[in-house]
Amino acid sequence: MNKKLLLLAGLIIWLGTEGFSQKNPVADVLIKNAHVITITNGTLEDTDVLIQDGIIKEIGANLKAKKNIPVVDATGQYLMPGIIDAHSHLALEIINEASSPITSEVQMRDVIDPFDISIYRALAGGTTISHAMHGSANVIGGQNVTLKLRYGTADPEKLIMEEAPRTIKFALGENPTRVHGIGKNLQPRSRMGVEAVIRNGFEEALQYKRVWAKWEKDKQDKKINSTPPKYNSRLQTLVDILEGEIIIHCHSYRADEIYMLIQVCQEYGIDKIVFSHVNEGFKVAPELAKYTMGASVFSDWWAYKFEVYYSTAYNAAILTKNGVVTSINSDSDELIRHLYHEAAKTQRYGGLSDDEALALITINPAKQLGIDQFVGSIEVGKQADLVLFDKHPLSIYAIPQITWVDGVKYFDRASDEADQRLKINVKRSPDPFLLSTGTHNCMQDVDMLFTENQHY
Amino acid sequence: MKAFKLFLGLCFLLLNQGLIAQIEGEVIKPFKANFLLTNATIYTVTNGVLENHDLLIENGLIKVIGRDLPEQNHTIIDCSGKFIYPGFIDGGTSLGIVEINALRETQDYMELGKVTPQMQALTAVNPNGVAIPVTRVSGVTTVLTQPRGGYFPGTAALINLNGYTPEQMYGGFKGVNMNFPSAARSGSYDNRSLSDLNKAAKESLKEIDELWEKAATYLSIKKKGGELEYYPEMEQISKVLDKELPLLIEVNAAQDIISALAWAKEKQITPILTGVAEGWKVADKIAAAGIPVITGPVLALPTRNSDKYDAPYNNPALLQKAGVKIALRTMEAENVRNLPFHAGFAAAYGMGTDEALKAITINPAEMFGLSEQMGSLEEGKNATLFISDGDPFEPKTQIQQVFIKGYRIPMTNRHIRLYQEFLNREMQP
Numbered sequence: 001m002n003k004k005l006l007l008l009a010g011l012i013i014w015l016g017t018e019g020f021s022q023k024n025p026v027a028d029v030l031i032k033n034a035h036v037i038t039i040t041n042g043t044l045e046d047t048d049v050l051i052q053d054g055i056i057k058e059i060g061a062n063l064k065a066k067k068n069i070p071v072v073d074a075t076g077q078y079l080m081p082g083i084i085d086a087h088s089h090l091a092l093e094i095i096n097e098a099s100s101p102i103t104s105e106v107q108m109r110d111v112i113d114p115f116d117i118s119i120y121r122a123l124a125g126g127t128t129i130s131h132a133m134h135g136s137a138n139v140i141g142g143q144n145v146t147l148k149l150r151y152g153t154a155d156p157e158k159l160i161m162e163e164a165p166r167t168i169k170f171a172l173g174e175n176p177t178r179v180h181g182i183g184k185n186l187q188p189r190s191r192m193g194v195e196a197v198i199r200n201g202f203e204e205a206l207q208y209k210r211v212w213a214k215w216e217k218d219k220q221d222k223k224i225n226s227t228p229p230k231y232n233s234r235l236q237t238l239v240d241i242l243e244g245e246i247i248i249h250c251h252s253y254r255a256d257e258i259y260m261l262i263q264v265c266q267e268y269g270i271d272k273i274v275f276s277h278v279n280e281g282f283k284v285a286p287e288l289a290k291y292t293m294g295a296s297v298f299s300d301w302w303a304y305k306f307e308v309y310y311s312t313a314y315n316a317a318i319l320t321k322n323g324v325v326t327s328i329n330s331d332s333d334e335l336i337r338h339l340y341h342e343a344a345k346t347q348r349y350g351g352l353s354d355d356e357a358l359a360l361i362t363i364n365p366a367k368q369l370g371i372d373q374f375v376g377s378i379e380v381g382k383q384a385d386l387v388l389f390d391k392h393p394l395s396i397y398a399i400p401q402i403t404w405v406d407g408v409k410y411f412d413r414a415s416d417e418a419d420q421r422l423k424i425n426v427k428r429s430p431d432p433f434l435l436s437t438g439t440h441n442c443m444q445d446v447d448m449l450f451t452e453n454q455h456y
Numbered sequence: 457m458k459a460f461k462l463f464l465g466l467c468f469l470l471l472n473q474g475l476i477a478q479i480e481g482e483v484i485k486p487f488k489a490n491f492l493l494t495n496a497t498i499y500t501v502t503n504g505v506l507e508n509h510d511l512l513i514e515n516g517l518i519k520v521i522g523r524d525l526p527e528q529n530h531t532i533i534d535c536s537g538k539f540i541y542p543g544f545i546d547g548g549t550s551l552g553i554v555e556i557n558a559l560r561e562t563q564d565y566m567e568l569g570k571v572t573p574q575m576q577a578l579t580a581v582n583p584n585g586v587a588i589p590v591t592r593v594s595g596v597t598t599v600l601t602q603p604r605g606g607y608f609p610g611t612a613a614l615i616n617l618n619g620y621t622p623e624q625m626y627g628g629f630k631g632v633n634m635n636f637p638s639a640a641r642s643g644s645y646d647n648r649s650l651s652d653l654n655k656a657a658k659e660s661l662k663e664i665d666e667l668w669e670k671a672a673t674y675l676s677i678k679k680k681g682g683e684l685e686y687y688p689e690m691e692q693i694s695k696v697l698d699k700e701l702p703l704l705i706e707v708n709a710a711q712d713i714i715s716a717l718a719w720a721k722e723k724q725i726t727p728i729l730t731g732v733a734e735g736w737k738v739a740d741k742i743a744a745a746g747i748p749v750i751t752g753p754v755l756a757l758p759t760r761n762s763d764k765y766d767a768p769y770n771n772p773a774l775l776q777k778a779g780v781k782i783a784l785r786t787m788e789a790e791n792v793r794n795l796p797f798h799a800g801f802a803a804a805y806g807m808g809t810d811e812a813l814k815a816i817t818i819n820p821a822e823m824f825g826l827s828e829q830m831g832s833l834e835e836g837k838n839a840t841l842f843i844s845d846g847d848p849f850e851p852k853t854q855i856q857q858v859f860i861k862g863y864r865i866p867m868t869n870r871h872i873r874l875y876q877e878f879l880n881r882e883m884q885p
Contacts, residue, residue, distance in 0.1 A: 303790035305558035314875035344851035396800030419762040433640035
């Protein structure tokens with residue numbers, strides 16, 4: 001009887017997770033005669049790419065597709081992998097949980113806003129994946145979520161790239177010291193305090209881990225009097241970082257603070273760390289190359305606050321030439337629409353080659369997010385996140401024409417229409433003119449603490 | 457091997473980048489001489505493209521453009537395979553009047569009060585702002601720098617990006633800025649109702665009209681030689697009424713643009729409209745009024761959630777095709793260097809390269825009444841120009857030499873010096 005019940009329960013659970021769960025949409029398509037910019041294997045001229053069930057099935061000449069598979073004639077056009085943004089706040093309702101210098105327990109996957117029109121606009125700029133991050137108010141912020149921009153669903157879950165590993169936001173420098181130190185008179189008030197917050201956090205996590213280990217051992221030893229320790233999601237997340245299960249993406253600007261965190265990570269045996277913004281990364285490029293998963297930078301942002309005053313637009317070029325895995329990110333709902341152009345700026349500022357420049361927005365951010373086995377280049381077996389340009393994507397005159405995610409077409413310039421909000425919500429909502437078109441940023445939701453300008 | 461690498465690195469810097477490697481102790485500063493630029497492809501803007509032509513710079517002016525010009529004590533710059541363009545003009549920035557935007561101590565673009573038309577942007581221009589050399593090596597040689605905030609934030613000034621004093625930088629145009637009262641929401645946080653917004657806009661316009669009347673009275677007393685108290689606000693607005701200074705009206709939402717056109721007609725002035733984000737919706741009306749427009753940034757988000765994603769990219773082209781004279785602006789401070797890319801996007805999205813080029817050269821020059829001096833490559837005009845190895849809208853292109861009023865500009869700045877210093881660090885981890 002018990003066995004039967006168990007079987008039934010098992011069946012119900014299986015149906016719940018597998019049988020009834022809707023898979024994300026995938027599609028088939030054959031793209032003919034494109035200049036195929038593979039990123040990892042050069043550019044293939046007059047080449048076809050066959051996509052089946054959302055996966056790149058074949059790359060070659062004169063490919064034949066089964067009947068009913070849509071064919072796109074891309075003669076003279078440029079096909080590249082979908083653009084990946086390693087630092088974005090797109091499609092998030094809330095960005096900062098600014099209540100404590102450490103908030104590792106919060107998760108951005110809980111605040112995804114599938115209605116955000118910016119998702120469509122990013123697709124129209126060839127972006128297919130965005131790393132939706134917690135803000136930079138806290139030294140150790142919340143856990144980020146990697147999104148596939150499957151616009152058109154009202155279900156937040158459908159935007160999540162489930163294959164992506166866990167990542168977490170750290171932030172150094174002016175933002176956490178301003179929010180907590182100046183805003184609340186709490187540590188950290190200085191870059192010394194930022195280091196202390198991280199070390200205290202890691203040490204507390206190690207204690208927590210020991211307490212649990214002791215209880216597990218006691219249980220094994222059948223010590224009946226031991227009670228389980230209290231679960232603490234904040235500390236457990238820090239333990240997971242120390243055990244290498246989570247990639248740190250750290251908001252940082254100055255060389256000194258970058259070097260500080262590299263040293264702390266070395267001490268605690270952490271090697272899964274990517275530095276973000278990292279405007280002064282060029283000063284510690286050899287260290288970044290040796291000890292980290294790389295740097296994700298702006299193409300040319302500088303001087304908007306003091307800690308980015310001594311920046312250079314040649315940052316990406318210096319980092320790349322020093323062997324750092326480098327990406328260019330947006331941190332902006334506007335910039336995410338033309339990351340191909342941001343990548344092109346590295347050709348003016350440092351003379352990167354076409355392949356080097358395009359790697360900055362494809363395979364390199366994929367590596368930094370731990371998803372390079374799935375996306376970031378055009379290779380057989382990878383997911384069919386692709387974008388087709390009319391001209392070479394690094395040209396100022398290039399216009400994205402079609403964007404696919406998992407083989408499904410989410411943007412087609414030929415059939416683009418006004419008010420894409422209607423794709424999700426058939427009701428027309430009020431649509432005021434916005435003088436300053438708000439773009440999600442790193443310091444969103446903490447502005448009420450200050451009267452000064454917004455800081456990224 | 458290391459020496460060879462260093463040598464290669466230097467060659468790379470010198471050849472590919474067109475950068476001048478820094479020599480210790482060397483002082484690099486702009487200098488004036490007679491330069492003969494030979495065998496170039498010259499984009500004159502107003503007289504087409506001249507292949508294999510020479511351009512002679514003397515006393516800060518373009519003396520001659522022709523073929524095989526004779527050499528006489530000139531510094532020769534061989535431009536074979538290269539291109540010469542007039543210096544680019546940004547029609548709206550805060551370059552020079554802010555150093556670090558987050559630091560209030562360095563924000564000199566906003567004065568207290570709603571009515572401060574007499575505040576001079578030129579006064580606050582820091583000729584040694586770090587962003588100035590960062591900007592000019594991109595070929596952007598001249599910018600309108602303007603105050604902001606309130607109804608009449610102050611008076612904008614055109615500056616050339618070379619000089620030791622604001623006066624030496626002054627480009628010969630000033631205009632009074634005005635923010636036209638808007639019935640638009642100022643951002644997504646602004647949740648006032650539509651009727652509240654309209655009411656607020658109406659009240660603001662009433663206040664402006666009262667100011668205007670006051671200025672008219674001021675002007676008539678002044679003209680009749682009557683005695684006037686020191687009243688700098690009225691003095692400045694009355695100059696607009698007297699057509700001594702043009703008015704630059706910042707206006708963006710379509711219905712506000714219509715109101716601004718009607719307002720200008722009523723006041724019998726021909727302003728320059730700035731911003732004009734929704735100009736594409738009312739382009740015919742702006743064209744019919746014969747009023748020029750400085751629009752941008754082009755690389756911007758649409759102003760309504762229902763707009764097509766490319767509305768800001770298309771806006772300059774749609775205005776220009778309707779017959780509106782268009783200049784472009786970045787509204788940047790430290791990143792005015794991106795002006796050629798804003799123009800490039802406008803070009804790609806319908807404007808074409810020729811018109812986009814005009815929008816950052818001859819068009820603003822004409823709007824500012826300076827087309828005799830700048831905005832194209834013609835004999836007798838200022839030698840404000842640059843040499844490039846390709847299309848300057850393309851990011852890949854290198855701008856190799858900039859001249860501002862005949863001064864050869866050092867092709868370096870802090871960004872380039874940091875690159876040179878840190879590309880190959882000596883001490884490795």
